[in-house]
Amino acid sequence: MVLDDFVGDATAQRLLEYAIANEAVFLPSKVALGYEGHVDETHRVSKVNPDIESVMPLIEPMIRKAVADAIPRLGLVNVDSYFLEPEIAWSGDGAFFKMHADTLRDRANPRVLTMVLYFHKEPKAFEGGQLRLYGLGAQPGSSDYQEIEPRWDRAVIFPSWFPHEVLPVRCRSTSFEDGRFALNCWVHRISGNAT
Numbered sequence: 286m287v288l289d290d291f292v293g294d295a296t297a298q299r300l301l302e303y304a305i306a307n308e309a310v311f312l313p314s315k316v317a318l319g320y321e322g323h324v325d326e327t328h329r330v331s332k333v334n335p336d337i338e339s340v341m342p343l344i345e346p347m348i349r350k351a352v353a354d355a356i357p358r359l360g361l362v363n364v365d366s367y368f369l370e371p372e373i374a375w376s377g378d379g380a381f382f383k384m385h386a387d388t389l390r391d392r393a394n395p396r397v398l399t400m401v402l403y404f405h406k407e408p409k410a411f412e413g414g415q416l417r418l419y420g421l422g423a424q425p426g427s428s429d430y431q432e433i434e435p436r437w438d439r440a441v442i443f444p445s446w447f448p449h450e451v452l453p454v455r456c457r458s459t460s461f462e463d464g465r466f467a468l469n470c471w472v473h474r475i476s477g478n479a480t
């Protein structure tokens with residue numbers, strides 16, 4: 286599901302300003318390996334800031350509404366209760382994220398939905414960085430995909446088990462504010478509520 290004009294210009298601008306002001310808090314992104322996260326620059330290059338509590342109240346109502354709509358539309362079951370895991374990711378020149386799924390299997394409260402909201406400085410100073418969303422079971426190199434442009438204030442919501450990747454970002458400068466920003470928010474199903 287692609288939802289344009291998701292939070293509105295003023296709120297998207299607030300998110301951008303918040304991210305830029307907190308550049309120092311962004312740390313290299315990790316990928317999951319068993320129960321541990323580790324940095325693997327052959328698989329993923331970007332930076333993340335999971336400490337976004339102060340801006341969550343601005344966007345949480347829109348996220349919760351979109352999640353409530355997405356659950357029946359995407360045919361998810363057993364998601365009567367859930368919690369959100371938000372972070373802001375920054376992708377500068379050369380950043381990418383190879384094909385992966387977001388589901389962390391064998392965990393008590395698995396991720397069931399992935400939401401990504403894009404924002405960036407205007408005029409846009411990067412190219413690339415499209416999200417490729419593959420069909421279930423696709424292998425690297427598959428041509429079974431939909432490609433989504435990371436447009437200002439566009440949100441994408443999909444089941445976390447679908448394979449996806451972020452194509453390489455090319456940016457005119459190395460300055461932080463020129464990069465591709467994405468607010469990622471995972472919906473974790475709270476286990477034990479099977480009906």
Ligand SMILES: O=C(O)CCC(=O)C(=O)O
Pocket residue numbers: 374382387401415416449450451467469
């Ligand atoms: O930034 C995106 O478009 C997707 C990011 C992603 O796949 C992830 O953080 O797991």
Ligand SMILES: [Fe+2]
Pocket residue numbers: 385386387399449
């Ligand atoms: Fe992902």
